[in-house]
Amino acid sequence: MRIPDIAPGAKVLALGHYQPAHVVTNDDLAKTMETNDEWIQSRVGIKERRVAKEESVEDMATIAGGKALAAGGLSPEDIDLVIVATCTLETQIPNASAIVANRLGIKSPGAFDVNAACAGFCYALATASAAVRGGAARNVLVIGSEKLSQWVDWTDRSTAVIFADGAGAAVVGPAETPGIGPVVWGSSGDKFDAIEIKGRAGFLHQEGQTVFRWATTALHPVALEACARAGVDPSELSAFVPHQANLRIVEAIARKLGAEKAVVARDIVHAGNTSAASIPLALSRMLERGEVRSGGLALVLGFGAGLTYAGQVIEIP
Numbered sequence: 001m002r003i004p005d006i007a008p009g010a011k012v013l014a015l016g017h018y019q020p021a022h023v024v025t026n027d028d029l030a031k032t033m034e035t036n037d038e039w040i041q042s043r044v045g046i047k048e049r050r051v052a053k054e055e056s057v058e059d060m061a062t063i064a065g066g067k068a069l070a071a072g073g074l075s076p077e078d079i080d081l082v083i084v085a086t087c088t089l090e091t092q093i094p095n096a097s098a099i100v101a102n103r104l105g106i107k108s109p110g111a112f113d114v115n116a117a118c119a120g121f122c123y124a125l126a127t128a129s130a131a132v133r134g135g136a137a138r139n140v141l142v143i144g145s146e147k148l149s150q151w152v153d154w155t156d157r158s159t160a161v162i163f164a165d166g167a168g169a170a171v172v173g174p175a176e177t178p179g180i181g182p183v184v185w186g187s188s189g190d191k192f193d194a195i196e197i198k199g200r201a202g203f204l205h206q207e208g209q210t211v212f213r214w215a216t217t218a219l220h221p222v223a224l225e226a227c228a229r230a231g232v233d234p235s236e237l238s239a240f241v242p243h244q245a246n247l248r249i250v251e252a253i254a255r256k257l258g259a260e261k262a263v264v265a266r267d268i269v270h271a272g273n274t275s276a277a278s279i280p281l282a283l284s285r286m287l288e289r290g291e292v293r294s295g296g297l298a299l300v301l302g303f304g305a306g307l308t309y310a311g312q313v314i315e316i317p
Contacts (some may be wrong), residue, residue, distance in 0.1 A: 014170070017064050017067065017168045045266075079104075079139050081109055081137040082109050118276060122183065125180065145167035153204075167280075181312045183311070235260065237299050243303055275304060
């Protein structure tokens with residue numbers, strides 16, 4: 001028996017993202033339900049969100065993935081594993097990853113989907129890092145893509161004002177020194193029904209107060225442990241990129257983290273909550289706008305339905 005060559009480390013080589021063109025503002029929502037801009041912003045911090053009119057989960061994932069490959073100067077032949085994190089496919093079979101790989105011209109890769117809801121990208125990132133370091137893959141394309149609009153009751157203001165569509169992608173490859181820190185992941189399965197879709201014809205339901213209390217009390221220790229496992233003090237972070245669940249949750253965790261020098265992602269204001277897409281989407285947009293620098297350290301923290309959570313420190317590509 002032979003053991004494959006093991007890479008000393010893995011890192012994110014490049015990022016890419018995609019947002020649908022159609023913008024839905026709070027004033028647009030106020031025309032169809034009992035709500036208004038002030039009510040929405042005071043509770044979740046969102047001003048507008050993007051909604052896919054024609055695009056599917058696979059469409060958005062393909063575009064974001066292609067942009068990540070281009071940003072990294074990589075060709076389809078360089079990729080041998082594709083992981084798509086999503087919880088909003090229209091059908092369960094076939095998986096999105098095989099479809100996306102085929103569309104991108106990636107020949108015969110390993111391909112599977114991850115459903116850890118809003119923590120999915122961090123779960124997939126940890127899996128990709130382990131695959132590269134263990135010799136199971138050379139380069140991995142990791143994509144978070146969601147079309148939550150097709151699972152939302154657009155007359156229910158408790159969910160319709162929050163969720164949106166989009167995709168973000170990262171290429172993970174080998175590195176001489178670690179660029180992806182150890183993952184801290186887990187779940188609070190006793191609260192599994194706090195966020196759920198009941199049955200094939202159901203809509204997304206969320207117990208907002210339960211999720212808010214859990215996120216603002218249980219997750220900052222996870223963030224601190226992810227820093228500790230990576231040997232990074234929060235003061236060394238250039239960015240904190242949590243799942244864009246709710247601006248109040250983002251800011252509450254950031255205060256408890258105490259990373260005073262870190263730029264905090266607030267992509268939710270204009271992008272809404274895009275579940276597994278939110279972290280790569282936010283970080284890619286921050287890098288594009290020059291808000292963070294390549295080579296800096298970012299703490300990413302995903303959390304959502306399940307209730308699942310995962311976080312790790314990464315080097316910004």
